[in-house]
Amino acid sequence: MLLSKLRKVMGWVVVLVMLAGVTPLFAQTGGLTGVCKGDKGELLVGYPVIIERQEVKGIYKTKTNKKGEYVYIGLALGNYKITLQDPSGRQLFFVTTRVGMGDLTEQDFDLAKERVLAQEDRAKQIAANPELARQVQEQEKAQKQTASLKQLFDQGQALMDEKKYVEAAAMFDQALPLAKDKNVPVVLGKLAESYQKAGQYDKALEHYLKAIQIKPEDAPFHNNLGNVYAEMGKATEAAAEFQKAAELDPAQASRFYFNYGAVMYNTGKMDEAAGAFKKATEIDANFADAYYWLGLALMGKATMNAEGKVTAPPGTSETLETYLKLDPNGKNAASAQAMLQTVQGQIQIQYKAEKKKKK
Numbered sequence: 145m146l147l148s149k150l151r152k153v154m155g156w157v158v159v160l161v162m163l164a165g166v167t168p169l170f171a172q173t174g175g176l177t178g179v180c181k182g183d184k185g186e187l188l189v190g191y192p193v194i195i196e197r198q199e200v201k202g203i204y205k206t207k208t209n210k211k212g213e214y215v216y217i218g219l220a221l222g223n224y225k226i227t228l229q230d231p232s233g234r235q236l237f238f239v240t241t242r243v244g245m246g247d248l249t250e251q252d253f254d255l256a257k258e259r260v261l262a263q264e265d266r267a268k269q270i271a272a273n274p275e276l277a278r279q280v281q282e283q284e285k286a287q288k289q290t291a292s293l294k295q296l297f298d299q300g301q302a303l304m305d306e307k308k309y310v311e312a313a314a315m316f317d318q319a320l321p322l323a324k325d326k327n328v329p330v331v332l333g334k335l336a337e338s339y340q341k342a343g344q345y346d347k348a349l350e351h352y353l354k355a356i357q358i359k360p361e362d363a364p365f366h367n368n369l370g371n372v373y374a375e376m377g378k379a380t381e382a383a384a385e386f387q388k389a390a391e392l393d394p395a396q397a398s399r400f401y402f403n404y405g406a407v408m409y410n411t412g413k414m415d416e417a418a419g420a421f422k423k424a425t426e427i428d429a430n431f432a433d434a435y436y437w438l439g440l441a442l443m444g445k446a447t448m449n450a451e452g453k454v455t456a457p458p459g460t461s462e463t464l465e466t467y468l469k470l471d472p473n474g475k476n477a478a479s480a481q482a483m484l485q486t487v488q489g490q491i492q493i494q495y496k497a498e499k500k501k502k503k
Contacts, residue, residue, distance in 0.1 A: 180214065184256065224242070225239075304338060310338075333351075382407045401423040409444070432471040465484065
């Protein structure tokens, strides 16, 4: 066996030194060896072993062989920290030992045994320390609470997916008392969303406001609150929330400005609607629906003379044409074509998607 052969070699070295009457350098060094086993008693093959000298800086590296063994000779006498890592370099366990002269110092790694010893040591510490015992009980309670929260939250989400919004709200309501810290606004948001989709706007409003009080920088909360206000007919409050959402999250601002524009359009405020839809198109040049609704808002500002000729604000034709280019077969294509015909006073223009050229 490798270890026995190494010990025999070291023994002959000592004998030769005595016969020669001299003290060569390697007689003042030692070495380390051991077998490494995992949590299930399996041999750990190809695992790095890092050896760090404590008194004087020095780092030495080796790996376990096919038998899970590691060997490192030629170490200066002294104290060492030995760390076993997994193949990715993550630390699994470490020990400290002293390397003496002569036979190799044996230091095995048995992770299963170490885990049992650690658990036993932990149990002794807890039994001897009431404060530590209290902390452990609190941790265990928190873990159970988190597991229960996740179970209720997942059930609520499943009910939302099934469009059972009243039942989902009841599930999220049960989850709310279990939520802590950053999870509180998340559960509040889902509870508010389920109430909103169930048509219970007062409760949706209540819980979105609570979520925003905890996390005022969350743009989707403001956007969703704006939708609730809009569904309640509170256009001014809705517009304020959509604008706040756009300020908080510029990357998603096109969607928030679109919602703002829709509220303004539905209340007959065409100037504000056109301005909001235009901002949405400026942020996202491929937002087809924003172009269509911008066209509608501009048409809402159009005038007609005594002869029945329609005069639309500048840019109306270009806006509708852009929509038709982006979504020529969309659900609003026929309406856009009709408006464009009215504005231009021409025969209806047909827009077709360009065919891909054959290679």
